[in-house]
Amino acid sequence: MAQGLEVGNRVRLKLTTLDGETEIEGVVLPSALPDHITIKLANGYNVSHPLESIEVLSSTKSEPTATSPSVSDAPQNQDLPTVRIIHTGGTIASKVDYTTGAVTAQFEPSELVEHVPELLKIANLQVHKIGNMFSEDIRPNHWNQIIEATEQAFEEACDGVVVTHGTDTLHITASAIAFAWSGQGGNPPGRIAFVGSQRSSDRASSDAAQNLISAVKWAAEGPQPTGELSDAVVVSMHETSDDGACSIHAATGVRKLHSSRRDAFRPVNTTPLATVRIENKLVELQLEGHYQEARMNIVPRTITTKADRYDETIVIRQMVAGPWLTTREVEDAVGSNVDALVIHGTGLGHLPIENPNDDAPQNIELHQALEQLSLPILIVNQCIHGPVNMNVYSKGRIQQNIGLLGHGITSSPEAAVVKLHFALSHQLDVPTIMGQNLLGEQQQTILN
Numbered sequence: 001m002a003q004g005l006e007v008g009n010r011v012r013l014k015l016t017t018l019d020g021e022t023e024i025e026g027v028v029l030p031s032a033l034p035d036h037i038t039i040k041l042a043n044g045y046n047v048s049h050p051l052e053s054i055e056v057l058s059s060t061k062s063e064p065t066a067t068s069p070s071v072s073d074a075p076q077n078q079d080l081p082t083v084r085i086i087h088t089g090g091t092i093a094s095k096v097d098y099t100t101g102a103v104t105a106q107f108e109p110s111e112l113v114e115h116v117p118e119l120l121k122i123a124n125l126q127v128h129k130i131g132n133m134f135s136e137d138i139r140p141n142h143w144n145q146i147i148e149a150t151e152q153a154f155e156e157a158c159d160g161v162v163v164t165h166g167t168d169t170l171h172i173t174a175s176a177i178a179f180a181w182s183g184q185g186g187n188p189p190g191r192i193a194f195v196g197s198q199r200s201s202d203r204a205s206s207d208a209a210q211n212l213i214s215a216v217k218w219a220a221e222g223p224q225p226t227g228e229l230s231d232a233v234v235v236s237m238h239e240t241s242d243d244g245a246c247s248i249h250a251a252t253g254v255r256k257l258h259s260s261r262r263d264a265f266r267p268v269n270t271t272p273l274a275t276v277r278i279e280n281k282l283v284e285l286q287l288e289g290h291y292q293e294a295r296m297n298i299v300p301r302t303i304t305t306k307a308d309r310y311d312e313t314i315v316i317r318q319m320v321a322g323p324w325l326t327t328r329e330v331e332d333a334v335g336s337n338v339d340a341l342v343i344h345g346t347g348l349g350h351l352p353i354e355n356p357n358d359d360a361p362q363n364i365e366l367h368q369a370l371e372q373l374s375l376p377i378l379i380v381n382q383c384i385h386g387p388v389n390m391n392v393y394s395k396g397r398i399q400q401n402i403g404l405l406g407h408g409i410t411s412s413p414e415a416a417v418v419k420l421h422f423a424l425s426h427q428l429d430v431p432t433i434m435g436q437n438l439l440g441e442q443q444q445t446i447l448n
């Protein structure tokens, strides 16, 4: 190993390439190839070059950069609201492990907060760690742990709560917490904001800091939720792929719609409730017109201190409509004692259950199999955007006649599945519940 190229050092290198000489700067990672040096550049990308093509211009040992006071040491400002950060993990809590080059969820919640000292100007912060999980590993028992942690935070006089979470299933957990607080008429004592990030917090290109600032701003200073406009639980993520603004989305009207962009979270059948602008050290919260107007036209619900839980034993089997859906999938599911089926319908919510050319008998078989089932079968929308509408084509009407549920859904498909789980957890009548607007999840802003 050439001198100064130890893993973790910050280096400046002169590089000889086919196009001539150039300079690069970054942190040394374990080498990806023999006789090569691998560097993490400031933009977050890794590059490897042959050792013989480089000259070390400077090299310094990386020092920890966090110099701000720890959360527990920070002086409490009586004029600021109190926000508790409930930490579950995800990329927002991740950093590059320089021994393996992999991204792992390993930030402690207090470290995460200390990386963004601006937060201490917005709120007095407390932290509660549930875990350091990636969100694809989250299960309904984690929803219950988060619900409990939010109840505890409000009992202990917090004004708002921020839940840090991996982005893959963030909209699902956020919807679950929304139904837990407001699904049966409740309204939490304070604001609850979910936040994640698409780039780990130690990358120069990370979106974590601004997403977190925006979430804390909402939790600290946002309006008291109405409980009616899917505003009891919100999601704070980048508005565009640039820095400078984050959107505050209703939990049941948003979804991860891109695997890697910083603006991966887009509204579904609605527009954001608010925007947080973060420029030149100013952080400004602006409610959107449709939300402001809707707030004026409703009476906010009474505040409640307890939220509902989920039955962790409920089994929901999901399948996708299309050329491959057959009776077999349905029979396998029913044979393994599921509580409900969800089928992601095509277009407005359709299934392959007709045989107009008399050459697809499997469609008739599927029709008959579905007709005979007595368990709830919910149709959600493969298109994500737009309503499930089983009134437009005769196909949809046939589906309604055989008892398939879901007509009229305008929430995100995942929020509809969570609502089904919620109804089953509390022995509520599923067809009635699926047809109701429990907390504003039936987005009214954009219907077609």
Ligand code: GLU
Pocket: 089, 090, 091, 092, 133, 134, 135, 136, 165, 166, 167, 168, 169, 196, 197, 198, 199
């Ligand atoms: N798949 C991981 C998760 O959802 C990482 C993605 C992220 O956090 O953005 O937690």
